[in-house]
Amino acid sequence: MCRIAFRLAVVFLVLGVPLATAARDVYVAKQGDDSNAGTRDKPLASVGKAVEVMRGAGPGTIWIEPGEYYLEQGLVFDAQHAGTADQPLxxxxxxxxxxxxxxxxxVSGLRPITSAEAQSLISPEARQQVLVADLPAQGFPPLRxxxxxxxxHxxxxxxxxxxPMQSARWPxxxxxEFDKVIDSGASGVTHWVSREVYRPGSFQFPGERAKQWDFRRGVWLHGFWCYEWSDEVLKAASYDPASGELRLAAKHAYxxxxxxxxxxKHPFYALHVFEELDQPGEYYLDRQNNRLYFWPPGDVAQTPVHLTLCRQPLLRADGAAYLTIRDLTFENGCDAGxxxxxxxxxxxENCLVRNLGRNGISLSGSHLxxxxxxxxxxxxxxxxxxxxxxxxxxxxxxAIEHCHMHHVGRLNWEGGRCAILGGCGNRLAHNLFHHGPTGAVAYGGNEHVLELNEVHSMCxxxxxxxxxxxxxxxxxxGNVVRWNYIHDVPVKGGSGSQAVYLDDCDSGETVVGNIVYRCGNRGVLLGGGRDNAFRGNVFIDQPIGIHVDARGPRGIVFDRADSWNLLAKCEALDYLSPLWKARYPRLxxxxxxxxxxxxxxxxxHNVLIGCKTPFDLRKGVDPNWIDRADNVERELTDHPELFDKSTPPKLVLSKLPAVWKNVAGFEPIPIDRIGPRPVAQ
Structure with missing residues (x-):
């Protein structure tokens, strides 16, 4: 044994690897046992045990063999889990x-619903198709x-x-939509959009449908209660069948x-309603009696039914360093991935994260x-x-790079962005974003670069x-939004949807070289901000190219707690310090x-093709405030070569260089680099 140890020491010294940091491999397999040594021949059975073994052990690799591993409480890494720059954990x-x-x-043991259980289901077919599982009999904990x-939630x-399946809903x-408010529960506007909310409100429920629901079971409503940009799920407190008044059980913020x-008119739908279990893929969890009612869209004998249980992130790390997580699927949790x-x-790296109740991946720290x-x-x-x-x-x-994020915000529409960027000096590049309830990217802070992303089917x-x-x-x-391809986003009512939105006096941004095609209501909405630069963008088939308004006099106040606090935010960052004055002299x-x-x-140098209103300068905006030069405005009929023959027509990106080469001062857009790139061979 001493001779073997001596030989290993010689090998490590020859390779220049200190003994204290020699990497260790630990193996996990479905056929393993947590009493094993964790070697390839004698693997552990649980990933949690492997994480525990590697705590304080320095660099190494936890190898997980194929299979499905249940994480009851999620995996936990801390500051004792650390590799090195040369040898990560x-x-x-x-x-x-x-x-x-x-x-x-x-979930197993699903049985047909009984006639007594099915009596209140509205759909006659559902009474024949719904299956039931008694969860306590299978050892499941009580439903929350x-x-x-x-x-x-x-x-x-x-x-x-x-x-994920759909909790029973209507429609x-x-x-x-409802359009008759009985009790707003709130004051008028106190500043901009804010209101003082006193109590849960009530409204006239449209039609007769709610008369068929048992509100004692619980009925929730998901809707836009006040504004078109703020949704929420609220429980119904009561419903009066005679008058049609539905009173909510909780206050909405506005x-x-x-x-x-x-x-x-305010759109909404009813959610978690037992009587509305009426199509394949819908379910109802009876949280009082711990029972599942499910109309499966396939054969449950061939495809398992899963109940999400883990209420912690599937993996969480606090203070870890030089940790790499790769080639794994994280799925089916109540909380985050x-x-x-x-x-x-x-x-x-190279992970699939899906079917979660909250966020996919959340990163905070440095060099992540x-x-x-x-x-x-x-x-x-x-x-x-x-x-x-x-x-x-x-x-x-x-950095967030070469990722594919889609069908996000299933439950939280307000927070349902594909990517969120904050802090200072981070990069969002080469990603593909699509299918979400709101915008694709929300960012704030300083010196970020958001480039070479493709986005469609958002908002x-x-x-x-x-x-x-x-x-x-x-x-x-100091943020730069450049070289992104943003296309095929629906036109919305009210204040609409836009490719780039600098809201409520946001300032100091650079928006350059983006291609915007059939993207909502506007290519850019500049909402009263200052010192922003828009150069070399291409806007095609837009109702409005660039919108500028002067909302500042109505929205900016410096002496109210409910104001935008624009000056206070600057002062909190010491914006008059030598560092900030040198970096942002105009601020x-x-x-x-x-x-x-x-x-x-x-x-x-912006190119606007087929924009009904290329520049929309709203009331209060003096055109002399804006430095506009060398912008080109053309009709769609001037460039038929840009579109294919499909319906609606797709933009042929490869044809764009022939357009911008004739625009003086236009910087070419690297269209061949947009979106996720293949792994380098």
């Missing part, structure tokens, strides 16, 4: 795509109650054939109904990256990244929203130069 699958870390357990007020759901698609129009807080030099991951069917956002220090302008050097529910959105921060300076003089007006904006 790695958690990975032996075969990419074949290791599933799940927060759910299969749903909150009276929520977006992503964080409680149990049903997953079948690798997709099955789309919305119904009250019920529009404070400006008495005849406004992966949450890394206060971490350094960590990566999540999510690379080549797919995130889908999550309750809220896809990937969020916060890193760096704004006050010192220290970059986080984090499906929200209005007054941007595909790339930031707002209400004078100090959010330093804002208060001396008519601060409420949209001054200092530049718009050069």
């Amino acid at each position: 790695v958690l990975r699958g032996v075969q990419p795509g074949q290791v599933r870390l799940t927060g759910s357990r299969p 109650p749903l909150p009276d007020k929520h977006r992503d 964080g409680q149990e759901e049903i997953v079948f054939a690798d997709r 099955n698609e789309g919305f119904v 009250g019920v109904g529009s404070p400006r129009r008495n005849d406004s 992966l949450v890394l807080r206060n971490c350094r030099h960590c990566r999540v 990256a999510a690379v080549r991951c797919e995130v889908t069917q999550v309750g809220s956002s896809g990937i969020s990244l916060y890193g760096g220090d704004r006050k010192t302008l220290t970059p986080g050097e984090g 499906l529910h929200y209005a007054d929203v941007g595909v790339f959105y930031t707002g209400r921060d004078w100090a959010s300076q 330093a003089t804002t208060m001396q130069n008519n601060p409420v007006m949209p001054l200092g904006n530049l718009m050069h």
Whole structure:
């Protein structure tokens, strides 16, 4: 034994590897045992045990053999889990795509619903198709109650054939609308859009459908109660069949109904309603009696029914360093997929994250990256990244790259962005985003680069929203949004949807070289901000190319707690320090130069083809405030070669260079680099 140890020591010294940091391999397999040594021949049985073994052990790799591994409480890494720059600590699958870390357990013993149980179901066919499982008999813990007020509720759901199923709702698609508010429960507008909310409100329920529901079981309503950009799920407190008044059990942040129009229509649908279990793929969890009612869209003898159970993130790390997570599937949890807080030099790579009740991946710290991951069917956002220090302008050097995020925001529409970026000095690049209720990207902070992403089919529910959105921060300076292809986003009512939205006086942004085609209502909505630059963008077939308004005089106040606090945000970052004055000299003089007006904006070398209103300068905007030069306006008929023969026509990107080569000063857009790139061979 001593001779073997001596030989290993010689090998490590020859290779230049210190003995104290020699990497260790630990193996996990379905046929393993947690009393084993964790070697390839004698693997452990649980991933949690392997994580425990590697705590304080330094660099190494946890190899997980193919199979499904149940995580009852999720995996936990801390500051004692750390590799080195040369030898990280790695958690990975032996075969990419074949290791599933799940927060759910299969439900068995499903039986046909009895006639007594089915009596109140509205659909006659459902009474023949719905199956029932008594969960306590299978050892499941009691189901948790749903909150009276929520977006992503964080409680149990049903997953079948690798997709979350739909809790019974009415109508099955789309919305119904109410337009008669009985009690708003709120004051008028106190500032901009804010209201003082006194109590839960009530409204006249449209039609007779609610008379068939048993409100004692619990009925929830998901809707836009006041504004087109703020949804919420609220429990019904009571319903009067005689008058049709439905009173809510919880207050919405802005009250019920529009404070400006008495005849406004507000879309909603009913949710978690037993009587509305009426089509394949719907279920109802009886949380009082711990019973599942499910109309499966397939054969349950061939495809298991899963109940999500884990209420913690499937993986969480706090203070870890040089940790790499790769080649794994994280799925079927009530909460988030992966949450890394206060971490350094960590990566999540080539992972599939799906079917979660809350966020997909959340990263905070420095030098963090999510690379080549797919995130889908999550309750809220896809990937969020916060890193760096704004006050010192220290970059986080984090990245979200080559990822595919789609069908996000199942439950939380407000938070349902594909990507969220905050802090200072991070990068969002080469990603594909599509199918979400609101915009694709929300960002704030300083010195971020958002480039070479493709986005389509976003803003499906929200209005007054941007595909790339930031707002209400004078100090959010130095960000660059460039070389993105944004297309095929629906036109919305109200304040609409836009490709790039600089909301409520956001300032100091650079928007350059983006291609915007058939994207909602506007290519750019500049909402009263200052010192922004828009150069070399291409806007095609837009109702409005670039919108500029002067909302500052109505929205900016400096002495109210419910204001936008634009100056206070700057002061909190010491914006008059030598560092900030050198980096952002125009910001330093804002208060001396008519601060409420949209001054200092530049718009050069933009190409606007088929835009009904190329530049929409709203009331109060002096055209002399905007530096506009060398912009080109053309008709769609001038460039038929740009479109294929499909319906609606697709934009042929390869034809665009022939257009911009004739525009003086136009910087070519690297269209061949947009979107996720193949792995380098």
